[in-house]
Amino acid sequence: MTETQKETQQNNNAPDGVQEVQEDRLKKLFEELLEKKSNLAMNQNGFEPTNMDEAWRFAQALAGSGMVPDKYIGKPRDCLVVLDLAKRLKCSWLAVMQHVYNVHGRVSMEAVLVIALTNQSRMFVDPLEYEVRGGDARKPDFSVRAFATRKSTGAVLHGPWIDWPLVKGEGWDAKAGSKWKTMPEQMFHYRAAS
8 A cells, every 4th residue: 555545544534524635645646546557548538447446546536636526525435436427327427426416325416417418318319308388487387397309219208297286295495595496497497307
């Protein structure tokens, strides 16, 4: 184990909020990644580890960076999960970091990422589209559903209608900081897509 890996391991055992992220440590980790004559390649998604050792070292480097979302700082295990998920989804690990969250041990995705993945899947003729009923998103008769036309069959696939009774029944508008109060039309589109 290198000196940098020992230091990282010691820092990762510190309680949350106690760790101090240092640029020198991050620089050393990235230098180690590139020095080891590994197959760590750079592609359109950035660095792409080719084995578990590279992935772990890359995850440690990310966890020591101030450029990742706060929820990943000092958490190389979480960074490793993100690297795996990003590879499986064939998208940028940074996009995954910014738009996934954990709910009781289950990985969930923000609608922004779901929409992007759907639109990039090439399974549909065009990007997701939306059918809207009602004119004002603040009125009780407003509703939205997403739809797309499948390339392989030409079938139009419709999602469920999202309306105010559903929003209120699920309590989406009652959560602290809910955007349903300030930008309901956008929130209807996000829910319809996800």
